[in-house]
Amino acid sequence: MTGKNVTLRLLDKADREILKLPRPVKGAIYDFQHKFKTNPDSAGLRLKQLQGHDKLFSARVNDEYRALLLRLSDDNWLIVSVKHRKDVYAHLDRLTYSVNRVTGGIEYVDLQVVQEEVLDSATRHAAAPAEPAPAAEPARPEPLFARWSEEQLTDLGVAPSLIPVVVALTTEDQLLGLVEYAPQLTGEVLLALYDGKEYDAVLEQVTAPVAAPDPVDTEDFRTAAERPATIVTTTDEALREALEGEDFGRWKVFLHPTQAKLVGRDYSGPARVGGGPGTGKTIVALHRVKHLVERLPAGRTKPVLLTTYNKNLAADLRSRLLALGGEELLSRVEISHVDQLALRTVREAEPGNRKRITDEAQAVREWRSLLDELGEHKWDAEFLHDEWTQVILGQAVTSRTDYFRARRAGRGRTVSRAERAEIWQLAERFAQRLDRLGMQTWDQIAERAAQLEAERARRIQAIDRQREEAGGLDNVHVADGSGGWLRYRYRHIVIDEAQDLRPAHWKMLRAMTAPDRNDLFLVGDTHQRIYKNQVTLGSLGINIRGRSSKLSLSYRTTRQILRSALNVLGDETYDDLDGSSENLAGYRSVLSGAVPDLHRLDDWDDERQAIATLIDSWGQVPHEQIAIAVPTNDMAREVGLTLREHGITALEIGPDGPRGDGGVHIGTMFRFKGLEYQRMIIAGVSDGLVPRAGVQQWRTADAARYRLEMQRARSLLFVAATRARDSLDIFWHGEPSPFLKELIAVRPPVAA
Numbered sequence: 001m002t003g004k005n006v007t008l009r010l011l012d013k014a015d016r017e018i019l020k021l022p023r024p025v026k027g028a029i030y031d032f033q034h035k036f037k038t039n040p041d042s043a044g045l046r047l048k049q050l051q052g053h054d055k056l057f058s059a060r061v062n063d064e065y066r067a068l069l070l071r072l073s074d075d076n077w078l079i080v081s082v083k084h085r086k087d088v089y090a091h092l093d094r095l096t097y098s099v100n101r102v103t104g105g106i107e108y109v110d111l112q113v114v115q116e117e118v119l120d121s122a123t124r125h126a127a128a129p130a131e132p133a134p135a136a137e138p139a140r141p142e143p144l145f146a147r148w149s150e151e152q153l154t155d156l157g158v159a160p161s162l163i164p165v166v167v168a169l170t171t172e173d174q175l176l177g178l179v180e181y182a183p184q185l186t187g188e189v190l191l192a193l194y195d196g197k198e199y200d201a202v203l204e205q206v207t208a209p210v211a212a213p214d215p216v217d218t219e220d221f222r223t224a225a226e227r228p229a230t231i232v233t234t235t236d237e238a239l240r241e242a243l244e245g246e247d248f249g250r251w252k253v254f255l256h257p258t259q260a261k262l263v264g265r266d267y268s269g270p271a272r273v274g275g276g277p278g279t280g281k282t283i284v285a286l287h288r289v290k291h292l293v294e295r296l297p298a299g300r301t302k303p304v305l306l307t308t309y310n311k312n313l314a315a316d317l318r319s320r321l322l323a324l325g326g327e328e329l330l331s332r333v334e335i336s337h338v339d340q341l342a343l344r345t346v347r348e349a350e351p352g353n354r355k356r357i358t359d360e361a362q363a364v365r366e367w368r369s370l371l372d373e374l375g376e377h378k379w380d381a382e383f384l385h386d387e388w389t390q391v392i393l394g395q396a397v398t399s400r401t402d403y404f405r406a407r408r409a410g411r412g413r414t415v416s417r418a419e420r421a422e423i424w425q426l427a428e429r430f431a432q433r434l435d436r437l438g439m440q441t442w443d444q445i446a447e448r449a450a451q452l453e454a455e456r457a458r459r460i461q462a463i464d465r466q467r468e469e470a471g472g473l474d475n476v477h478v479a480d481g482s483g484g485w486l487r488y489r490y491r492h493i494v495i496d497e498a499q500d501l502r503p504a505h506w507k508m509l510r511a512m513t514a515p516d517r518n519d520l521f522l523v524g525d526t527h528q529r530i531y532k533n534q535v536t537l538g539s540l541g542i543n544i545r546g547r548s549s550k551l552s553l554s555y556r557t558t559r560q561i562l563r564s565a566l567n568v569l570g571d572e573t574y575d576d577l578d579g580s581s582e583n584l585a586g587y588r589s590v591l592s593g594a595v596p597d598l599h600r601l602d603d604w605d606d607e608r609q610a611i612a613t614l615i616d617s618w619g620q621v622p623h624e625q626i627a628i629a630v631p632t633n634d635m636a637r638e639v640g641l642t643l644r645e646h647g648i649t650a651l652e653i654g655p656d657g658p659r660g661d662g663g664v665h666i667g668t669m670f671r672f673k674g675l676e677y678q679r680m681i682i683a684g685v686s687d688g689l690v691p692r693a694g695v696q697q698w699r700t701a702d703a704a705r706y707r708l709e710m711q712r713a714r715s716l717l718f719v720a721a722t723r724a725r726d727s728l729d730i731f732w733h734g735e736p737s738p739f740l741k742e743l744i745a746v747r748p749p750v751a752a
Contacts (some may be wrong), residue, residue: 006037008069011108012184012254018082021065021588027204028062029082040077042182052092055221055645056080056741060129068107070097072222078232080108096161099221100185102192103257104212105229106221107159107183114165118177141170144194152199157185157207166190176592177695184231184256187590188553193587196558205552205586210257228260255287256280256506257386265286270520270537271547272498272577276587277565277722278556278676281523285496288521290325293332294493303491305512307720309500309531311337312657317496334372334490338505339442342449345508349452355440360385363434363441380428383705386532387411388427389443394449394503424572448506453489453511460486488514497674498524502533506540518606526574526582528719530670530712536579544578552586554722556676558593561728565721567742572711579727596721598751602735605637607683607731608642611693612728615648618679623649627665627679629720631689639683669716676715680724687735690717714739 017030032045036059038046046060048066057077058066066088068081080097094112099105145153150163158166162182169175175194177600179187185207192202210229217223224230231254255263262273262284268441289306296303306321308314314337322330336344358366367381389413397403401726403424404417415423434440463486490510495501501509513519537544554562566584570659600605615626630636638651649663654672665677684690691713698706717739721728736744 005075006040008033008037008079009077009225009232011106014079014081014108015254018474021082024081025062025065025519028065029067032059032061032067034178034517036077045169047386049586050092051060053095056097056303057182058165068095070108070221076222076225078225081110082584087741092597098159098161099216099224099230099731100217101206101216101218102155102157102209103185103229104216104224104227105183105185105231106216106224106255108185109133109159109161109183110181111165113160114162114178114181117181118174119165119168135141143167143188144169144171144175148199149195150223153189154188154201155207156193157210158189159183160188162186172559175637179296179590183663185229185746188588191559191590201586206588209261209552212677223428228255228257228264229612231257231260247593254653255283256551256553258551258553259284259287262457263291263553267518267521267547269515269517269547270522270542270544271518271549272537272544273521273523273549273551274525274576274582275523275551276554276584277528277719278589279523279551280507280555281551282317282320282496284551285494285521285523286321286324289321289333289494290329291305291520292494293325293329296332296491300331302332304332304510305334305341305484305493306496307334307336307338307341307493307509308496309338309505311340311655312671313337313497314340315657328671329552338501338509339446340448340496340507342505344623345449345452346445350448353440355435355438356421357445357639358434358439358441366433366437366439370426370433374429375424376426378521379423381691383702384423384426386431387423389441390534391722392424393447395474396451396504396507409587411704413705421585441447443502443504446502446508448505449627450504450511453508454488457488457511460488488512492518493520494728497528498522499526499529500524500531500533500704501535503535503540505648506535506542508536510541513572520576524577526577527569527715528673529574530673530719532708533713534575534708535577537577538579546579548713550586552588554587554589554591556591556711556725557589557722559589560593560595561721561724562587562589564596564728564743564747565718567746568718568739569714570739570742572714574711593726595747596724596730598740598745598747598749599729599731600742601731601733602732604638606686607733608639609637611681611683612643612646612648614681615643617647621679623664625671626681627667627675627677627723628681628683629667629669629677629723630682632682632684633668635684636668669720670687672720676723676725678725679727679729681729682720682735684736685717685730685740686732687737690737690739 018026035042036045040059044060047057050056050058055070057069057071059069061067061082064084065082066085068083068088070078070080072078078504091112095110097106097108145166151375152164153163156158159182164176165178169178172194175190179191182190188206189202192206197205212227212229225232258282265271273281274283285306289304292304306317308317314335318330320334321333321335343357364381364385367385371377371379371381391397391408392403395406397406400421401598404420408415491513493509493513495509509520520667557565566587573654574582601610610711611628618626628639630639636652642649643664650666651658651660651663652661653665653667658665669682691710693705695709695713698709717737729745730740730742
């Protein structure tokens with residue numbers, strides 16, 4: 001059993017136990033791991049089988065602590081716990097381990113700890129009666145899970161050894177205590193049932209996604225250790241990462257079984273992963289990149305592209321991918337935000353193109369200037385800009401005749417043939433205006449890049465056809481005539497925050513990789529769409545039908561904050577990027593905390609003062625773990641001034657992230673996409689600000705546009721609310737936003 005081939009892994013939840021140990025013990029565990037893998041029979045380790053157990057052993061970590069290990073085979077071991085030596089040999093009959101018959105994963109439970117920390121603790125903390133108990137015997141509280149039989153609970157995946165404990169639970173505190181010590185699926189199932197989900201819904205949304213695809217042999221622990229449901233880590237480096245205590249440190253190592261399945265799956269074509277905020281979509285994308293790179297042949301090229309919709313998020317992806325796999329992984333991956341990629345593509349093909357790039361706000365101002373100069377008052381500048389970008393550019397319309405035939409799904413008001421003629425003429429004049437000013441928009445760049453890449457793909461396909469017709473032989477003259485050996489830019493493309501990409505982006509990305517297995521992998525949530533880019537991927541040549549999955553377990557936000565955030569969305573219907581509707585059924589959290597606080601103030605000045613007072617009351621909370629989201633840039637500046645008057649460092653979040661270190665982060669709701677904070681404040685959530693007052697003009701004039709603008713405003717507030725990990729405070733003055741109606745009904749504002 002000695003030698004280099006011994007495998008030693010750490011079971012999920014054991015790392016959380018180790019995190020609570022003194023620092024010297026953690027260091028000893030690193031040394032122990034190395035020594036055990038070198039020679040588990042070393043006399044200094046004192047490896048011995050525990051009485052009454054055929055698979056459970058103890059080994060010496062240091063003088064005071066022992067590791068408990070499951071022997072999966074002679075050369076394959078699993079750390080399930082680290083205990084003080086005085087606690088190892090008592091209650092050995094209370095240590096249970098098994099292969100879950102639903103998931104096929106290994107589960108370990110210390111029933112003694114569960115009894116002491118969950119059931120006995122509740123009894124100890126029960127308040128003693130102030131008066132003698134009445135003669136009549138008080139009614140016993142009804143068990144929380146009396147509605148479900150033991151067989152039903154087991155079928156849902158609850159660990160059989162915990163069933164007697166589960167049926168005895170009578171309070172939420174007991175349940176939350178059990179979740180801390182129970183195997184992950186057990187905790188998820190119980191919380192879903194407790195939150196009111198029906199048995200069939202829990203079976204479909206919680207249990208089925210992690211169920212083993214094949215029949216499970218509950219005696220085969222070695223096979224069980226290889227299944228995604230056994231959440232483990234193996235390497236010395238991975239163990240160190242898991243014990244750092246940081247969330248991403250754990251996620252670099254431990255993936256939920258549902259995440260692990262998606263990371264490693266072999267897809268026959270483009271695939272999509274959806275899910276609510278905090279469900280680990282970005283983590284899945286990063287691990288997917290690592291998985292794809294590990295299967296590449298050796299080389300020095302970068303055949304994998306990782307992209308997202310803005311510069312901040314691309315920089316964050318780069319740093320996380322570096323942390324996940326180091327420079328070796330990074331050396332095979334191109335990381336670029338999608339507009340940067342489009343710009344590079346255009347400049348490679350057109351090196352003389354050095355027009356200034358203008359943002360959307362400036363483009364709308366240019367539309368207004370054009371309309372003013374023409375004395376044209378019939379059309380709204382924002383409407384024309386959206387029509388130009390989403391229909392004319394978005395569908396690569398190049399003639400008036402094509403525009404007459406163009407689809408306008410989701411664009412709101414119907415326009416007649418005569419009106420299309422007017423719009424086309426205005427669009428032509430607008431494009432000429434930009435050209436005269438030496439300006440171009442990101443939409444124009446994206447569309448040009450899509451055209452260039454589509455043409456490149458057509459040439460590659462033509463060469464492939466000629467090669468096939470020639471019996472597999474290359475035509476050197478055709479290749480030389482193309483200016484070089486044409487090939488697709490990338491073998492695999494992974495896209496984060498997919499819901500915010502433009503149609504032209506998708507056309508460009510589709511053309512950058514050959515239609516093949518595992519070509520495109522996109523993650524995103526249309527409930528978090530904060531821009532106007534609505535697409536149907538199938539119409540753009542990206543078919544994800546049958547290859548769309550969903551994550552539903554939030555690792556960031558508490559159940560209380562999640563419920564409030566979902567209330568903000570109301571009954572609004574969201575698309576799934578492919579012409580059907582999307583929902584957050586099954587979206588849940590195993591984290592628990594305080595319900596959000598709502599604060600109504602008389603005016604904006606009072607809001608800012610109340611926010612400063614609240615932050616002062618939080619004492620030792622690091623200021624960089626506090627964020628304030630507001631509707632406008634002016635409001636962000638004003639909040640910053642007020643905080644500084646109170647001696648609180650405030651940092652505004654700009655296009656490149658926070659402008660400095662060590663202060664409270666302040667910005668518009670747009671700026672917080674992809675970020676998270678311990679404490680989140682959303683201010684100025686008043687009617688007329690969220691949504692902005694201008695949206696109301698479309699209520700009767702253009703009902704479809706009104707609905708889309710309201711949906712976008714809801715999504716912004718939803719994104720801001722779900723940045724919170726521990727606490728959420730929402731402020732407003734005057735009339736509250738209509739999106740807060742349900743929240744206020746169940747949670748009245750706190751006193752100012």
